[in-house]
Amino acid sequence: MEQIQTPHGVPLKKQIARALFKQKVRALLLIAPLLIFILITFVIPITDMLLRSIDNSIVSDTLPQTTTVLETWDASTGELPDEAAFAALYHDLKQAIEQKNHTKLGTRLNYESSGMSSLFRKVGKDVSKMQEGISYKEQFIAADKLWGNLKTWTLLKVYSPKYTNGYFLAAIDMKKTADGAEMLPASERIYLNLFARTLFMSLVITGLCLVLGYPIAWLLANLPMRTSNLLMILVLLPFWTSLLVRTSAWKVLLQQQGVINDILVWLGVVSNTGRLELINNQFGTLVAMTHILLPFMILPLYSVMRTIPPAYMRAAKSLGATDWTAFWRVYFPQTIAGIGAGAILTFILAIGYYITPELVGGTQGTFISNRIAYHISSSLNWGLAAALGTILLTLVLVLYWVYDKIVGIDKVKLG
Amino acid sequence: MIAAPWMRDSLESFISLGIPFTERNMKLKPIFAAVSIATFSSALLAADMAKEMTVVSWGGAYSNSQLKAYHEPYMAANAGFKIINDESSNEAVAKLRAMAEAKNITWDLVDVEGPDSQRLCDEGLAMEMDFDKDLAAGTDGSTPTKDFGASLINKCFIPQIVFSTTFGYRTDVADWNGKKPEDLCAVFDTKTFPGKRSLEKRPKKNLEWALLCDGVEKEKLYEVLSTPEGVDKALAKLDTIKKDVVWWSAGAETPQLLADKEVVIGSTYNGRLFDVIEEKKQPVAMLWDYQIFDFDGWVVPANLPEDRKARVLDFLKFATDTQRLADQAKYISYGPARASSQPLVGKHATLGIEMAPHMPSNPENAKRFLVNNIEWWSNNEDEMNKKFEAWLAK
Incomplete structure (x- = not known):
């Protein structure tokens, strides 16, 4: 087939492509500031943080010779590595001590096995006293018998590679050993449980928000302007109030000597000694978070409901539908888009919530984000925090995908 | 060093002050060098410290x-x-x-x-x-x-x-029938001293206190804690009061909880309790027994x-x-x-x-005390935390 050409003899296809390309470049340039901003402040830091969940270069960087020697050592023989490994360790440590890196490595390895922290702190003094010419193996073991323990060397070998799945295993209550991964004893498992609790409670909170928010949104959309404006202010006022203030207010209301318990005692519903425990447990987290996240459900619902003409309901009723049928068959399907938007917004906010569960959650009402914060700011195990964060992010993305398959993301509407 | 002309001028006039005119040209060079180094370095010293x-x-x-x-x-x-x-x-x-x-x-x-x-x-x-x-x-x-x-x-x-981490208790609890907590183990005695307690939401200090009240000698604490059975023993002791505990994570919480009557006994830093008792005049008293010292x-x-x-x-x-x-x-x-x-x-x-x-170190207050074993905790905190969190979630 002959190609269509422009008067200048250029194929039309090429000409169109050229014009489109120019358009694309122009569009790209227009959004470039935003793209660069997002890249620098969002994508790069998050990627960096996520990479920490597999980064393990500290071991081979601090002990380069030792890790190379250990490659040929087989832990399953049950025998300690030979003199060469100890000599390599001596030379590596000498270097590390000069740069004061040995204690850092001790902190890193202590996440995996208790005792490494002080072993490496102490080795600083031990190595300076060691003499060349005598067996390093004997000198190390004489300095600390942990060096003669198979577990120490297995640990070094297992964590020799530059990248590790150790943090991810730890994040799902597993442990890396010489023979592969195994579950931790039941008395040390925490994370799987926490993930399940976070998911479950976020779902319950989303459900509560929907049940409580739907009627309010309906009122907002259907009341006369003046009343609905007042109602709108009532919805927005808490939304504008500081999160901490609202959480603390719940503390005052819900605690055992708090307002609600006082009223119940005064009414004689509960006895003074049998005051209800309403806070520092799951109930406290559910109440406070539902209250805090309610506007995120109401607002999308309202903006969708406002666009539904009241004539539809009237038409349904005039055609003989009962109130319920008219609502369920005519009105409700039209609000699905709002429910979708509100639910996904509430759920995603809830799953990563930190401060409210921390303040009112006690021991049973805390979320996975509280553990992430703990590892970032207290234990300093940033690798594990990154692994937990990555899992949480993946979970959200998977749920989003499932949501898209079931509800369809194109149906979600914010207004 | 290249000095700006104005700088050299002022230096010269400065130098010329104490030197006879005839000698001036002869001595100028070395002195110039010496003085310029001296003034320069003293100027540096003053600027040397941040403002x-x-x-x-x-x-x-x-x-x-x-x-x-x-x-x-x-x-x-x-x-x-x-x-x-x-x-x-x-x-x-x-x-x-x-x-x-x-x-x-x-x-x-x-x-x-x-x-x-x-x-x-x-x-x-x-x-x-x-x-x-x-x-x-x-x-x-x-x-x-x-x-x-x-x-x-x-x-x-x-x-x-x-400073020390120690306990404060309310002095007006009716259920205690006039009894007052006199030693650490009152914290674990919910029969004589019913009511809620507040403890810090971490294993450190709580495990030691639990073992002390479970009959472990002070000298053997960390030896016992170094075995899995020892940790289980401590957690089992904490189990006996678990349902009565409000867990805190900021030092200001216990004073507030005590003042609000939310708890009847609680651990916190001694300075915070001093504040509640002496400055805010709340009906709270100190229980110094086995306070844990920290720097x-x-x-x-x-x-x-x-x-x-x-x-x-x-x-x-x-x-x-x-x-x-x-x-x-x-x-x-x-x-x-x-x-x-x-x-x-x-x-x-x-x-x-x-x-x-x-003062925590006052002999009357420090009849029995513990010193936080930093070395042991630096090795074992991660592991203890895992066990403690798993125990809390149970």
Whole structure:
């Protein structure tokens, strides 16, 4: 087939492509500031943080010779590595001590096995006293018998590679050993449980928000302007109030000597000694978070409901539908888009919530984000925090995908 | 060195002052060089110290005591110098690590607890000190190393105070039928002393207390805790009061919970309890039995620029001398870390009461006590935390 050409003899296809390309470049340039901003402040830091969940270069960087020697050592023989490994360790440590890196490595390895922290702190003094010419193996073991323990060397070998799945295993209550991964004893498992609790409670909170928010949104959309404006202010006022203030207010209301318990005692519903425990447990987290996240459900619902003409309901009723049928068959399907938007917004906010569960959650009402914060700011195990964060992010993305398959993301509407 | 013409002129006229005119040309060169080096280096010295310093501490009454005892007198003696206060000590370790990674250290001096200083030192985030050179000798002539003694727990840590974690209880609980808690194990005795307790939401200190009340001797505590059975034993003891415990994570919570009658006994730092009892006049009393001692002090972030480092060292020498440490006790009931400061502890600045009886180290209060084993906890905290969290979630 002959190609269509422009008067200048250029194929039309090429000409169109050229014009489109120019358009694309122009569009790209227009959004470039935003793209660069997002890249620098969002994508790069998050990627960096996520990479920490597999980064393990500290071991081979601090002990380069030792890790190379250990490659040929087989832990399953049950025998300690030979003199060469100890000599390599001596030379590596000498270097590390000069740069004061040995204690850092001790902190890193202590996440995996208790005792490494002080072993490496102490080795600083031990190595300076060691003499060349005598067996390093004997000198190390004489300095600390942990060096003669198979577990120490297995640990070094297992964590020799530059990248590790150790943090991810730890994040799902597993442990890396010489023979592969195994579950931790039941008395040390925490994370799987926490993930399940976070998911479950976020779902319950989303459900509560929907049940409580739907009627309010309906009122907002259907009341006369003046009343609905007042109602709108009532919805927005808490939304504008500081999160901490609202959480603390719940503390005052819900605690055992708090307002609600006082009223119940005064009414004689509960006895003074049998005051209800309403806070520092799951109930406290559910109440406070539902209250805090309610506007995120109401607002999308309202903006969708406002666009539904009241004539539809009237038409349904005039055609003989009962109130319920008219609502369920005519009105409700039209609000699905709002429910979708509100639910996904509430759920995603809830799953990563930190401060409210921390303040009112006690021991049973805390979320996975509280553990992430703990590892970032207290234990300093940033690798594990990154692994937990990555899992949480993946979970959200998977749920989003499932949501898209079931509800369809194109149906979600914010207004 | 190329000096600007105006600079050379003024230097020449300056030099010419004391030198006979005839000799001037002959001697000018060497003297010019010598003087210019002298003036130049003294000018550098003055500019050598930063004009500002960011000090990080815990906030509240504690920061206030430092402000009154250290910062204000130092600023009064150094006109034009300013201290910026930051209250982030809670997250100091994490933030210092982040700053070091970003290679932009904005803090000059950080107040941390002993165990945190150990971690900062291990990670190379805190500067190692030369105590006898960097700190002032005691007023009794003792060297800093001797004067601070056991509180010098590592090379990076400059101690200020000894504080303790101990219990306070309400004195008006009707259910106790007039009985008063007299020893630590009252905390675990919910029959005689019913009501809620508040404990810190971490294994440290709670495990030790639980074992002590389970019949383990003080000397064998960490030996027992080093075995899995020992930890189970401690957790089993805590199990007996688990349903009665409110867990806290900030030191201010227990005083609030006690004041609100939410709990009847609770652990917290002794200075916070002093505040509730003596300043806020709440019906609360101290239960000093088996208080756990800890040190709190300064660390200097590693790799500070020279001018800021010089300033910090100058401040530190002043702020940790015998008198300054004793002065701090006028504002808060924490004991000075220097032996030579002890006899100088006087009365509270506003309440006018003698502070010595409120010090954790007062012999009457320290009949039985524990010292936090930093080494053991630095090795075992991660593991204990896992077990403790799993236990809490059960």
